[in-house]
Amino acid sequence: MVVLEVRDLHAATQFYRRLGLDVPTPIEGRPVTVHRMGSGVSLLLTTSFASRYDPKFERPEHGYQQLLEFYVGSDADVRKVWTELTTAGYHGRMAPTQTAGPFAAMVEDPDGNVVLLTSDEAAQPGGVGDAAARDADISG
Numbered sequence: 001m002v003v004l005e006v007r008d009l010h011a012a013t014q015f016y017r018r019l020g021l022d023v024p025t026p027i028e029g030r031p032v033t034v035h036r037m038g039s040g041v042s043l044l045l046t047t048s049f050a051s052r053y054d055p056k057f058e059r060p061e062h063g064y065q066q067l068l069e070f071y072v073g074s075d076a077d078v079r080k081v082w083t084e085l086t087t088a089g090y091h092g093r094m095a096p097t098q099t100a101g102p103f104a105a106m107v108e109d110p111d112g113n114v115v116l117l118t119s120d121e122a123a124q125p126g127g128v129g130d131a132a133a134r135d136a137d138i139s140g
Contacts, residue, residue: 001042002068004113005050005059009033011110012045018085019070019115038126060112067106069116075103078117082107 006012013023013033021043023035031047050057072081079096082105086092093114094106102120109115 001044003044003046003049004109004111005057006045006047006109006111007059008110009045009047015085015090015109016043016045018088019081020072064112064114067114067116069118069120071120072117073119075119078103078105078119081105081117 004012009026009031013026016023016035021035021037023043023045024033026033026045032044032049033046034042034044036042072078075096082092082096085107090110091108092105093108094104096103096105096117102118104116104118104120107115107117
């Protein structure tokens with residue numbers, strides 16, 4: 001599970017829906033929504049877990065400490081998704097480019113979390129980097 005502490009649950013939900021995730025509409029009065037991805041990993045968005053239970057929690061002022069990678073398809077799909085997100089007003093940190101690894105782009109979600117958009121097949125659910133799929137093939 002990946003847990004993201006967000007400032008605005010509805011804004012975060014809209015951003016991740018634009019990435020193609022079927023994130024449920026948050027229930028009124030509950031500071032959380034969860035989406036289980038095809039890979040089996042859940043993305044939990046919340047406005048008050050760390051801030052409520054960790055008395056030393058502080059939001060980072062600048063920079064980022066992690067990347068969330070989303071396999072979006074081909075190189076053309078990376079360009080398309082990056083353009084859609086930046087046109088919608090999300091901050092693009094890196095325009096689509098061929099990196100030393102995958103073809104990739106970076107964009108920030110509403111809370112400044114950096115999302116890496118890639119055409120890297122290893123990041124695709126069921127791809128060469130998907131341990132759950134690999135283990136299923138071995139045990140199946």
